[in-house]
Amino acid sequence: MIFNSFTFLLFFPVVTALYFLVPHKFRWLLLLIASCYFYMFFKAIYILILFFTIIIDYTAGIYLEKVSDPKKKKLLLILSLTANIGVLAVFKYFNFFNANLSGLLYWMGYTNPIPFLQILLPIGLSFHTFQAMSYTIEVYRGHQKAERHFGIYALYVMFYPQLVAGPIERPQNLLPQFKTEHHFNALDVSEGLKRMLIGFFKKVVVADRLSIYVKTVFNNYPEHGSATIVLASLFFAVQIYCDFSGYSDIAIGSARVIGFKLMENFKRPYFAKSINEFWSRWHISLSTWFKDYVYIPLGGNRVSKGRLYLNLFAVFMISGLWHGANWTFIVWGALHGFYLICGMATQKWRTATASKLGLGSGVFANFLNISFTIFLVTISWIFFRAVSLEQAWGLLKGVFIYKPGFFIGEPSYFLYDLMAIAALFFYEIKQEYGHHSLRFLHNENWGIRMASYLGLVFIILLFGVFDGGQFIYFQF
């Protein structure tokens, strides 16, 4: 089931109402059944994959706590992680590596005898696998007690609001919340609904509207001029942000309605003044996952400069691969690693030069830093959006080698795109710089608040795209 479907608009109030009607001791069961139903809307049989990893990690968690021998503990952890990564390897990466092997063997004059798997990638596999892995790692480290209640552990992996596209939760935050009795709280409900409304706006009014223009240009890029490709790339930067942060908003909001508090996943990333800051604002639950479970175990900042750069590059390459089994994602990750390393290596020189030029701080310096960060990120998004390296290269040539012509498409749709971006910019700038004037959804006057809710609902109904399909991040 996807959040921007009519089915979800029926599913959500029913589950929410039942949640508050059912006694606390049965609520885990209700949420688990609802989560199974939610997941099985995609491809029912794939729930077995989830159950496989749930059983493995649940058992591993209990034994990790029981066993005191560090070697045995480590072995248990490795077994659990291997099972999780094995599922990812089979369903997500097998065909990719096999295709590359085929290419290599062909180049050497051989034929690859290994057949390709005829399977679909389970929705949100990387998300719930990473969440499951964080549980066993935390139990291994002694930061989390093993969960004895199988149903509650299963719910930790399957909790429907964040099951298919995060935020990737940590057991310390989520598991205790299943055990706490949540009473109906008008504030939680209204805040949650507001958050969901903003998420729907970002997804159907901004992301899916922009996707029409982006798709038209990217799918036929040789026909388009440089200005068009630049605009489509910028539109894609906004599209992917609204698509993914919109999902997170709906996830966080729908959990909040029933009293759950999920971690924040985005903090207005396009206001970042550097790539380093960008990653502290973009997909926070994944960045912190990689920091806690890959970067720090590799030595973190307490290593030589060369090793630090190598670690950073490796983490971002893995992050790229996490997103998808395609060289375009690996290059996307590598680019970000490269940006970060360049940023760190030139930090002193850049600070000194900026000071000499009188651009050390202030509005103009911030503007330049933000613009340059957006430029770098947008270049990387071209690889993320392209279906092949060849297409990405063609698009980059389109950007940097001038070709005349500017495509608008359907004028009214183009106007919607601009209006949607303007509305988003207005909303985000208010949040970023904390202006409390012109408050709509959080106005103290109930009448203005109600008019704002209604206004937003009608904007979604009139300007949203309702057959825009799935969220981009579902494929990961």
Place this chain on the structure above:
Amino acid sequence: MKQLKENSNKFFIRLLLMIVAFVAVDQAAGMFLYYFFTHQVSGEYAVANHVVYNLNEDVLVLGSSRASHHYNSSIIKDGLHLSCFNGGRDGEGLLYSTAIFELALQHHVPKVVVLDVTSDVLSEKEDEKNRLSILLPYLKQSDVIGNMIEKKDRLELLKSHLQTYRYNGQVVSIFQHYFLSSGNTVMGFNPLDNKMDVSRVSTHTSLKPYSDSISADNVNALDLFINECKRQKIQLFVFVSPRYNDDTQQNSYLKLKSTCNSNKVVFHDFTNDVYFKNPEYYSDRAHLNGRGADLYTDTIVAFMKKRLSPAANVQYFSKNQEPLREN
């Protein structure tokens, strides 16, 4: 606990008030938008509105963008001495044409209908059903519209109870075409100005011959279309208008031909007509430009003249004295 209960009561009262306000605003906005929608003076909906509400012409042309750009209503009018309106619409297929034809028949029965189709008209195409939402503003006109929209999604009719949803994605266009007359359609005909750049036209086709699957919905729509014409004694011409490069090796094409033949509907395919192989006549691979459209319309007028039934020909006879005979 008492405080919690009070807060909850306040919340539900406000929620109820909001729902009431939502329904009221939705109904009012729906009526407001319906007025502007039905009074557009230009644009694709103005063409569709003419077919749905005001059609009084003898000849009606229906189909996709190829209908809209290929059939010059003035040439048909002058050539056949029958008034003509072109109701073709960009990006739309047989389901749309059938729906809009049903709406037109509620108040006017044309003598002749020209249905322009492509060789894949009966092939299964997911996006064709997705585009049926554009019929939502006509929902209350006929049950046929509801049946068509249900093909897109079972829940689409439920959503359409929201009046504003019916005008989703159209607000700017509605006001633009209400206040500003733009576009150059002449009795629905919308000629294209440019000439095709042959160097950019790919001659490659990735389609495997006869690999398409037939859409039962499209076959039913074609049957409904033909049966309505039979019932109302409308002479139907089904044409595949010229295309610079086309692949007719499709199951859809075979089914289309056999359905027309078995129903004795005049069917003619101009795809491989050598006269239209000149790239000068094209705007792009799939569309004739204005010059090509005029030549093509002259050709089909000559073709139709020879085949017009006496019922459709009544006006033609009176102006030309002598009834036409089929060669």
